[in-house]
Amino acid sequence: MNLSDANTIKSLLNKYGFSFKKSLGQNFLIDSTVCPAMAEASCDENTGVLEIGPGIGVLTAALSNAAKKVVAIELDERLKKLLPITLSDCINVEIIFGDAMKLDLKKIIDEHFSDCEKVVVCANLPYYITSPIVMMLLESHLPIDSITVMVQKEAAERICAEVGTRQSGAVTVAVNYYAQSEILFHVGRESFMPAPNVDSAVIKLNIRECPPIKVQDEAKFFKLVKACFAQRRKTLVNTVNNTLGINKEVLKNALSEVGLSPTVRGEELNMEQLAKLSDLI
Numbered sequence: 187m188n189l190s191d192a193n194t195i196k197s198l199l200n201k202y203g204f205s206f207k208k209s210l211g212q213n214f215l216i217d218s219t220v221c222p223a224m225a226e227a228s229c230d231e232n233t234g235v236l237e238i239g240p241g242i243g244v245l246t247a248a249l250s251n252a253a254k255k256v257v258a259i260e261l262d263e264r265l266k267k268l269l270p271i272t273l274s275d276c277i278n279v280e281i282i283f284g285d286a287m288k289l290d291l292k293k294i295i296d297e298h299f300s301d302c303e304k305v306v307v308c309a310n311l312p313y314y315i316t317s318p319i320v321m322m323l324l325e326s327h328l329p330i331d332s333i334t335v336m337v338q339k340e341a342a343e344r345i346c347a348e349v350g351t352r353q354s355g356a357v358t359v360a361v362n363y364y365a366q367s368e369i370l371f372h373v374g375r376e377s378f379m380p381a382p383n384v385d386s387a388v389i390k391l392n393i394r395e396c397p398p399i400k401v402q403d404e405a406k407f408f409k410l411v412k413a414c415f416a417q418r419r420k421t422l423v424n425t426v427n428n429t430l431g432i433n434k435e436v437l438k439n440a441l442s443e444v445g446l447s448p449t450v451r452g453e454e455l456n457m458e459q460l461a462k463l464s465d466l467i
């Protein structure tokens with residue numbers, strides 16, 4: 187069954203009375219080149235793959251071909267009837283119905299992938315929760331090597347930006363703390379059914395063995411990073427003062443110790459400067 191063929195998808199949806207739910211970010215891929223490319227970039231025959239949001243299974247089937255095992259987590263229970271049919275040839279795939287944000291992913295990985303050399307995440311993410319899912323995957327310290335995901339083009343550019351540049355944001359710093367990121371390729375909106383209003387890109391996050399900087403208090407560091415980017419048009423002193431209530435003089439003194447101007451903006455600081463600032467305040 188060609189799951190990236192628009193007519194095949196339409197007839198499957200008709201037969202099983204399935205309609206797309208915008209609220210679940212349901213845009214299904216109809217470009218036959220994208221899923222094999224994502225599979226090749228993320229896994230090999232010794233890899234266990236955790237997929238989030240298989241939809242009707244187009245990426246799942248490509249991953250099943252390339253990997254040792256695939257466990258796919260799908261929120262939409264209406265797909266319970268359809269997925270066993272579309273993936274009937276894929277004997278190394280297991281579908282778990284539930285919310286990827288709520289399930290115990292560590293337990294799922296331990297239970298399913300003990301015989302795999304490595305575990306990775308690969309997914310065409312629902313765009314309404316891209317950042318929360320990426321951050322949840324990183325912050326849960328899962329035993330995974332990499333995360334290869336399709337996200338909205340703008341999110342890809344933000345996540346993979348260089349820290350300390352205008353394109354960067356709190357998510358850039360947070361992702362950079364846990365992983366090295368790269369944009370692998372772009373995917374146009376016409377590659378989906380229904381076509382979304384945005385273009386997409388596939389990114390890969392290679393999980394670091396340890397963070398690129400050392401901070402005394404991780405929670406404080408991430409709080410500061412969020413505050414630095416909360417009001418982008420304001421100086422760092424003003425936005426951190428407004429958001430966290432830290433005295434402006436304390437902030438100016440700390441900036442001076444890091445060798446930065448009191449009028450610097452949050453987006454201008456690199457990882458080391460953010461780490462030093464967090465240790466000083």
Ligand code: SAM
Nearest residue numbers: 210214215239240241260261262285286310312
């Ligand atoms: N992988 C398919 C493809 O490439 O055509 C579908 C991708 S579609 C963009 C996103 C999928 O994620 C949908 O099937 C949707 O039901 C599912 N989904 C949405 N929120 C989810 C969640 N919290 N946990 C697991 N799956 C979710």
